[in-house]
Amino acid sequence: MSASVVEHQLREVQGPSAMGGGWNRFFHLTWTIGLTDFRLTYFGSALGYLWSLMRPFLSFAVLLVVFTQIFDAGAGVEFFAVQLLVGVVLFAFFQEATSTAVQSVVNRESLVRKMQFPRLVIPLSVVVTASLNLAVSLVPVFIFAVASGVPVRASWLLFPFVIVALAAVTAGIAMALSSLYVRFRDIAPIWSVLSQVLFYGSPIIYTIDKVPGNWDRLVLANPVASLVQLARTWLVDPSAGTPAHVMGGAGWALIPLAIGIGIFALGLWVFSREAPGIAERL
Amino acid sequence: MSAQAPAGVPDTAGTTPSGPVAIEVNGLEKAFRVPHHQISTLKERALHPLRRTEYDELQVLKGISFSVARGEFFGIVGRNGSGKSTLLKCLAEIYRPDGGSIRVAGRVAPFIELGVGFNPDLTARDNVLINAVMMGLPPREARSRIDAIIAFAELEAFTEMKLKNYSSGMQVRLAFSTMIHTEADVLLIDEVLAVGDAAFQQKCFDVFYDLRDRGKTLVFVTHDMTAVERFCHRAMLVSEGRIEMLGDPEEVSRLYIARNFSSGAGAAYSPAQPEPEPEPQRDPGAPGEDRPPSTPPAPVPAPPRAEILDVFVEDASGRRVDAVPFGEEFTINCVYVSHELVDRARIDVWVDTEDDERLFAASTLGWRDPTRRIQPGERVHARVRAGNRFTSGRYHIGCSLLAGSAGQDIVVLDNRAAVFLTYGGEHVYGLAYLDHELDLERSPVDEA
Numbered sequence: 071m072s073a074s075v076v077e078h079q080l081r082e083v084q085g086p087s088a089m090g091g092g093w094n095r096f097f098h099l100t101w102t103i104g105l106t107d108f109r110l111t112y113f114g115s116a117l118g119y120l121w122s123l124m125r126p127f128l129s130f131a132v133l134l135v136v137f138t139q140i141f142d143a144g145a146g147v148e149f150f151a152v153q154l155l156v157g158v159v160l161f162a163f164f165q166e167a168t169s170t171a172v173q174s175v176v177n178r179e180s181l182v183r184k185m186q187f188p189r190l191v192i193p194l195s196v197v198v199t200a201s202l203n204l205a206v207s208l209v210p211v212f213i214f215a216v217a218s219g220v221p222v223r224a225s226w227l228l229f230p231f232v233i234v235a236l237a238a239v240t241a242g243i244a245m246a247l248s249s250l251y252v253r254f255r256d257i258a259p260i261w262s263v264l265s266q267v268l269f270y271g272s273p274i275i276y277t278i279d280k281v282p283g284n285w286d287r288l289v290l291a292n293p294v295a296s297l298v299q300l301a302r303t304w305l306v307d308p309s310a311g312t313p314a315h316v317m318g319g320a321g322w323a324l325i326p327l328a329i330g331i332g333i334f335a336l337g338l339w340v341f342s343r344e345a346p347g348i349a350e351r352l
Numbered sequence: 353m354s355a356q357a358p359a360g361v362p363d364t365a366g367t368t369p370s371g372p373v374a375i376e377v378n379g380l381e382k383a384f385r386v387p388h389h390q391i392s393t394l395k396e397r398a399l400h401p402l403r404r405t406e407y408d409e410l411q412v413l414k415g416i417s418f419s420v421a422r423g424e425f426f427g428i429v430g431r432n433g434s435g436k437s438t439l440l441k442c443l444a445e446i447y448r449p450d451g452g453s454i455r456v457a458g459r460v461a462p463f464i465e466l467g468v469g470f471n472p473d474l475t476a477r478d479n480v481l482i483n484a485v486m487m488g489l490p491p492r493e494a495r496s497r498i499d500a501i502i503a504f505a506e507l508e509a510f511t512e513m514k515l516k517n518y519s520s521g522m523q524v525r526l527a528f529s530t531m532i533h534t535e536a537d538v539l540l541i542d543e544v545l546a547v548g549d550a551a552f553q554q555k556c557f558d559v560f561y562d563l564r565d566r567g568k569t570l571v572f573v574t575h576d577m578t579a580v581e582r583f584c585h586r587a588m589l590v591s592e593g594r595i596e597m598l599g600d601p602e603e604v605s606r607l608y609i610a611r612n613f614s615s616g617a618g619a620a621y622s623p624a625q626p627e628p629e630p631e632p633q634r635d636p637g638a639p640g641e642d643r644p645p646s647t648p649p650a651p652v653p654a655p656p657r658a659e660i661l662d663v664f665v666e667d668a669s670g671r672r673v674d675a676v677p678f679g680e681e682f683t684i685n686c687v688y689v690s691h692e693l694v695d696r697a698r699i700d701v702w703v704d705t706e707d708d709e710r711l712f713a714a715s716t717l718g719w720r721d722p723t724r725r726i727q728p729g730e731r732v733h734a735r736v737r738a739g740n741r742f743t744s745g746r747y748h749i750g751c752s753l754l755a756g757s758a759g760q761d762i763v764v765l766d767n768r769a770a771v772f773l774t775y776g777g778e779h780v781y782g783l784a785y786l787d788h789e790l791d792l793e794r795s796p797v798d799e800a
């Protein structure tokens with residue numbers, strides 16, 4: 071025991087930060103906490119699995135009825151129901167992660183105020199939990215797709231890119247919102263409205279070709295919309311077209327890419343800036 | 353003092369430790385900004401974009417420098433609001449210091465509160481795993497220690513039970529056990545020593561001695577002077593963000609007790625020149641007219657009719673002490689001086705718990721002669737000799753001098769004239785232990 075004690079050198083204590091304590095601990099903590107929360111939703115009740123599928127699939131069912139039976143949004147679109155389901159499930163992930171993240175730092179206040187804890191773990195573990203939930207809900211999505219007659223294509227292999235990119239954008243927003251909520255408590259209602267806007271601003275309940283004029287470029291500048299469009303193209307209907315194709319050139323597709331990277335970087339920057347003082351503000 | 357002398361680190365009762373250094377704090381400063389008007393919504397921020405938030409700067413730590421040797425047990429004491437917990441949180445990387453530097457050697461594990469991050473919906477096993485990872489163990493290492501942690505907490509039978517079904521004592525035991533098994537090099541502990549029942553507490557004390565022998569460094573913030581004297585090699589008294597005293601634990605705890613209960617006991621430390629008692633908690637700026645009419649305006653201080661000069665406790669051998677071991681004799685001393693003639697005088701001395709429950713009182717009520725009349729300028733020294741039958745804790749000594757046939761005239765009275773601690777009575781179930789015989793009479797059931 072004493073042998074290991076002797077080796078330690080004095081090191082400067084930097085104070086609290088977003089990521090302090092080494093990469094290993096950071097990774098272990100994010101994964102352990104994310105996985106625990108995931109398990110709690112699933113094993114908390116006997117119907118846990120069904121319950122957590124309920125939300126995206128129920129809203130899918132409602133949207134399907136409204137937009138095929140009442141408004142004729144799906145007319146002439148191949149596999150409209152499958153496209154709708156893919157979009158709804160992806161957006162449900164985005165919404166779950168960001169809206170849970172808003173209050174996450176405040177809710178885990180005791181960790182921040184009573185423990186040496188890398189603060190960034192908190193919003194990121196929320197994204198991990200939501201990603202695990204997404205993985206679980208994707209299983210019935212694929213079953214539904216195959217059952218509906220969507221042909222299995224090589225482009226399905228590209229789908230993980232969509233997930234990773236969406237998780238990155240989501241993490242960026244989660245980091246920014248969770249740290250800003252400590253200062254501004256009206257972030258929560260503001261974000262719930264904004265995320266509604268994003269939902270209707272993404273080609274989920276409609277297809278991108280229904281957007282008049284050049285407005286489709288504006289819609290697809292939103293990285294979430296672009297990723298939904300990519301998923302639709304790669305999974306369901308190649309003729310829907312990638313964002314680059316729809317916007318009229320690969321150069322245009324750099325816009326959502328840059329915005330997405332920007333969101334992630336901005337979120338990380340905001341969080342790192344706020345992190346040292348969070349314990350004092352809570 | 354009858355506290356055990358700390359072993360292991362020789363000659364540390366100074367301001368600088370000998371040997372390799374585990375913690376080095378230099379000129380540490382920390383201030384909190386308390387805004388006059390908290391802007392907590394974006395809406396307000398948008399409506400008043402140019403409003404500068406005005407702050408009160410609350411300087412909590414005003415340049416603290418000290419170092420702790422490797423293997424040392426270091427106690428930090430101070431009144432509430434003195435900055436000791438802020439200091440601990442700076443060491444623990446929970447608060448960022450505004451000035452100065454902190455350097456530590458090895459892995460630091462803070463325990464500001466036991467069971468932080470426990471989830472009531474998870475089993476003990478899962479909670480231990482998560483908690484250990486939070487404290488910095490790699491998951492594999494944490495997994496290999498779960499059994500030892502649970503065994504130490506004596507909870508083997510309940511590993512798969514959800515934490516919400518645990519009693520609070522079981523949770524605390526689990527948390528404490530996790531804490532000591534994480535093998536940090538420097539442990540920072542805030543007021544968590546008093547956990548569990550007597551048997552478990554004894555086990556904790558054994559662990560502390562063991563940690564000390566293994567060269568772990570431990571810094572703890574506490575109000576418990578018994579613990580400071582029992583475990584610490586050195587102690588530090590912090591008041592108003594500065595170090596007031598650093599050195600021998602017994603001296604520090606003596607000064608702490610003196611400072612903390614200075615209203616009555618302050619006189620005890622300067623009996624030659626008794627200070628006028630300061631009025632505690634009175635806002636000096638409040639004008640008299642604003643008070644409700646029922647309370648009279650602040651009276652012009654009249655010369656005291658009598659004074660309590662000194663209140664203190666002696667152990668069986670007549671030494672002045674702050675702490676008395678359970679089961680041993682001790683003497684409560686109260687010294688009065690009267691400035692006027694007190695007729696039909698009555699002297700009372702009593703012991704209260706921290707919650708102002710009267711445990712014991714001695715009184716001259718019913719006596720015939722000795723205190724019937726006290727002359728002006730006369731000193732009266734009251735001694736109450738008793739065996740210590742009190743459970744471990746902190747007790748207040750109160751005393752009074754009354755006059756008149758029914759004792760209706762209070763000449764002088766102090767409910768909290770002094771404080772003393774008792775230790776070693778952890779096994780006492782209840783506030784006090786009376787001499788008694790326990791006897792069971794059993795009548796066997798007639799077999800029909």
